[in-house]
Amino acid sequence: MKLHQLRTLAAIADAGGIRGAARTLDASPAAITKSLRQLEELVQMPLVTRTSSGVTLTEYGQTLLVHARLVIGQMTRAREAVDAMRGAAHGKLSIAITPWLAMTFLPETIRRFSLRMPDIRLELFEGLLKIANPRLRDGSLDFFIGRPMPGDLGVEFNYRPLFSSSCAVVVRQGHPLANCRSLGDLCGLDWLLTLDPSDDGRHAENMFERNHCSVPRRIHLAHSFAIAIALLQQSDMASVIPWPLAELCAAREGLCAVPVREQLEDAAVGLISRSGHPLSAVSECFIQCLVESVHDAQHSASPDTRNVLKSVDVLI
Numbered sequence: 507m508k509l510h511q512l513r514t515l516a517a518i519a520d521a522g523g524i525r526g527a528a529r530t531l532d533a534s535p536a537a538i539t540k541s542l543r544q545l546e547e548l549v550q551m552p553l554v555t556r557t558s559s560g561v562t563l564t565e566y567g568q569t570l571l572v573h574a575r576l577v578i579g580q581m582t583r584a585r586e587a588v589d590a591m592r593g594a595a596h597g598k599l600s601i602a603i604t605p606w607l608a609m610t611f612l613p614e615t616i617r618r619f620s621l622r623m624p625d626i627r628l629e630l631f632e633g634l635l636k637i638a639n640p641r642l643r644d645g646s647l648d649f650f651i652g653r654p655m656p657g658d659l660g661v662e663f664n665y666r667p668l669f670s671s672s673c674a675v676v677v678r679q680g681h682p683l684a685n686c687r688s689l690g691d692l693c694g695l696d697w698l699l700t701l702d703p704s705d706d707g708r709h710a711e712n713m714f715e716r717n718h719c720s721v722p723r724r725i726h727l728a729h730s731f732a733i734a735i736a737l738l739q740q741s742d743m744a745s746v747i748p749w750p751l752a753e754l755c756a757a758r759e760g761l762c763a764v765p766v767r768e769q770l771e772d773a774a775v776g777l778i779s780r781s782g783h784p785l786s787a788v789s790e791c792f793i794q795c796l797v798e799s800v801h802d803a804q805h806s807a808s809p810d811t812r813n814v815l816k817s818v819d820v821l822i
Contacts (some may be wrong), residue, residue, distance in 0.1 A: 507548060509581060512574035514541040515553060519571050523560040572644050581644030583786055599626050602641070604633035604652040604775055605670075605731045606750040610814055611799045618795040626788055634700060636729045640784075642780055648789050649779040651796075666777040670819040673770040674752040674763040677744050681762075689768045690719040697725045698743045700734045707781050713746070717768045735759050748773035749817040754810060797822050 517527035528535045546553050553567035563571060571681070582597065608630075614630065631637055633652035635798060641647035642663065654665055674693065677684055683691055693714065714721045726743075728734040738745055741758050752763050779785055779791065785793070800820060803811050 507545065509577070511541050511545040511548075512577055514538055514547060515567065515571055515574050516578060518542065518554060518561055519563055519567075522562075548707050564589040572605040575644040575646055580783070583648075597626060597788070598629055599623075599627040600641070600647045601629040601791060601792070602633045602638035602647055602652060603712075604748075604760055606748055606754055606814065607651060607775065608633070609754050610750070610811060611796060611803060614790070614799040614803070618798060619792050622791055623788060624797070632731060634729050638778075642778065645780070645783075649785065649793075650776060651774060654774060654776055654778060657707070662781055664777075664779050664781050667774060667821045668777055669748045669821060671745050671773050671775075671817050673773050674749050674756075675744055675766050675770070676738065676747055676752055676756055676761045676763055677742070678739055679760050680702045681742060683744075684762055686765060687765060687767050688719075689714065689717050689766045692721040692744050692764070692766075693722050695722060696741070696743045697722050698728055698734055698737055698745045699725060700728050700731055700747070702743070713771065736762075746770060748775075750814045752815045753817055 513525060513531060517530045518524065521527045521530055524535050524538050524542075527537045531538065542554065549566070549570065551566040552564050553570060554561045558738055585597075619626075623782075631647065633639070633650060635653065638647060638650040638652060643652055651668065675689070678696075683695070687691065711721045711725070728737065734745060735755070737743055744764070752761075756762055779789075800822065804815060804820075806812060806815075
């Protein structure tokens with residue numbers, strides 16, 4: 507397989523058609539079609555299906571696409587690593603970061619990073635598992651700073667712990683159960699999670715079962731913090747969020763922490779990257795800037811920052 511053929515497949519997947527891929531790669535539709543045909547002949551499988559609305563990848567195409575993105579990403583990172591060694595770092599750094607870190611240490615981290623790596627563009631994603639994990643797997647994300655996924659991280663991903671905190675149950679201000687003391691009192695509510703466990707709600711079920719409470723009938727998943735906040739503000743749903751996030755935004759968003767007596771699971775946050783793929787010099791520079799920002803924040807005059815750090819164990 508040739509690199510330009512793999513780029514063709516990725517461009518078709520992203521653009522949804524031959525013409526869109528041609529514009530992306532600055533090539534003619536005929537050249538894109540030829541490259542795709544050569545790749546299909548090489549693997550001896552149909553990679554796309556043409557429809558009236560465009561082009562979709564077949565099952566074979568989807569499988570090959572994962573590997574194509576990895577190869578493309580590694581080639582890009584190889585060039586960027588060499589450029590960085592020459593003192594000419596450029597390109598893009600793609601990061602997913604958990605919301606409470608984005609609201610606290612990210613701005614200062616980016617300020618420091620931009621001074622050291624002025625020619626690097628940043629691409630930032632919301633740090634939720636359903637968003638970050640697929641991008642980590644296909645190589646389109648350099649690393650993820652957030653909660654580890656259930657199961658064994660060591661096989662597929664590397665994990666470096668950064669922070670640990672407890673979690674809080676939150677509801678809207680004025681909620682009829684806002685002052686209840688037991689998790690069991692909240693079992694009749696609809697629950698909304700942004701923790702997005704891969705077992706589709708089993709994490710929340712375990713939380714209730716571990717505390718000998720009935721499992722709520724409906725546990726919804728939101729893969730956006732903004733969506734979750736909007737729903738919590740305007741409904742009687744309950745949710746679980748890390749305490750740093752509760753300290754930062756509960757009051758300002760019209761939410762409050764419910765003073766339940768049960769001990770909820772800790773919310774660990776760490777640096778997650780793909781196994782077998784060492785972090786680039788650019789990635790290491792960003793992480794170093796984050797570490798410096800966190801350490802300096804421990805002497806911050808900002809009350810918001812001090813409150814967040816009171817609810818967090820810094821492990822770096």
